Amino acid sequence: MTDLPDIADELPPDRSLGFQVRRCHRAFDRVLNAQLAREGLASGFWYFLRALWQENGATQKRLAQLNNVTEPTAVAMLRAMDGLGLIERVRNAEDRRKVNVFLTPRGEALRGALTPHARRINAVAGEGVSARDLETCLRVLKKMSDNLAAEAARLADAPLR
Amino acid sequence: MTDLPDIADELPPDRSLGFQVRRCHRAFDRVLNAQLAREGLASGFWYFLRALWQENGATQKRLAQLNNVTEPTAVAMLRAMDGLGLIERVRNAEDRRKVNVFLTPRGEALRGALTPHARRINAVAGEGVSARDLETCLRVLKKMSDNLAAEAARLADAPLR
C-alpha cells in the first residue's frame, strides 16, 4: 500500500473521460446558446432544425433518434417550434399514429443564418489541435457513445443485480 | 456548384465535434444515473460528493468551479444534499459571506460505494480503444473546453456584434 494506489483510487477529474466529456459538453452548449440568442432562438431548436434540413418530413420518433433525445423531449421542443412557426406537424394519413414534421419557409430560411455559427464553433473548439488528433477524438467519442449505449441497455435488462 | 460543397455545408453530425460531445455526454450521464439510482441517489450528487472527497470544507463557490456549474446550481444541489444528511454547511466565522461545506459521516461513507462505479463506467466507455487514443481524446477534450471557455468570455464581453 504505497501512496500511488490511493491517488489512483481518487480518479481525479483530469483523468476521467466522463468528467471531461461533461465539461466539454457544457462549454459547447454555452457558446451555442450565446450564438443562438443573437438570432432570438433557444439552443434546443438547433438540433431539430439541423435534423430537418437533412430529413424534412421525418416523424417525431425519427427526429428524437437523430438527436439522441427521448420522445417526450422531442414533443416539447417541436411543439414550441410549431408555436413559433418554424415547422408544421401533419398527421400521417396512411398510419395515423405517426406525425410528419415539415419545415416552414421560415424554418428553412434559418439554415443560411445558423449553419455558419455551427461551423465557426467547431472551428474555434479545434483551434491549436492537429487535424489528426481531432479525427482521433471524433472516433473515440463515437466508440465511447456506442459502448455506453450498450451498457445502458444491459443495465436496463438486468433489473436487479 | 457541384454537389460536394453542398454536402460539406451540411456539417453532418458524424463530422461535428459538438454533436458527438453532446451524444457522448448523454451516454455517460444515462449510465451514471442508472448506477446511482441503485444506491438511491440522484446523479447530480455524484459530482459534488467527489469534489468534497478531494476538498472537504470547500466553499460553495469553489465547489461550483470544481464542477463547472454555476453558483445557483451548486446552491440547489447542496441544499438537497444537506436535506439528506450527506453534508453540513457552516457559515465561515472569518468571512461571513462564505459557507464551508463538510461531509457528514454518511456522505463520507458513500465514497467506498460510489468510486468503483465511476471507475467501471470509464472502463466500459474505453473498451476497445487504445490507451494512446484515450489519452489523445482526453487532451483534445480539455483543449476544446478551454478554447470554448475563452470564446464564451469573448462573446460575453462583446455585447453587440
Added chain:
DNA sequence: CGATCAGACTTAGATAGCTAAGTATTTTAT
C-alpha cells in the same frame, strides 16, 4: 372477428442546468 400486443405520440411530474436580479458582507478608494 375479436382480443391482445406493439408502436407513435402525448401528458405529468421530477431533475439539473442556466441567467438575471437581490441580499449581506467585505474591500477599496476617495
Added chain:
DNA sequence: ATAAAATACTTAGCTATCTAAGTCTGATCG
C-alpha cells in the same frame, strides 16, 4: 470615515432533459 465596488451566497423563474404512465392506432394470432 464613508461611499462605491466587489464578493459569496441566495432567490426567482426559465429551458432542456428524463422516466413513467396514458391514449390512440395498427398488427398479430387464436
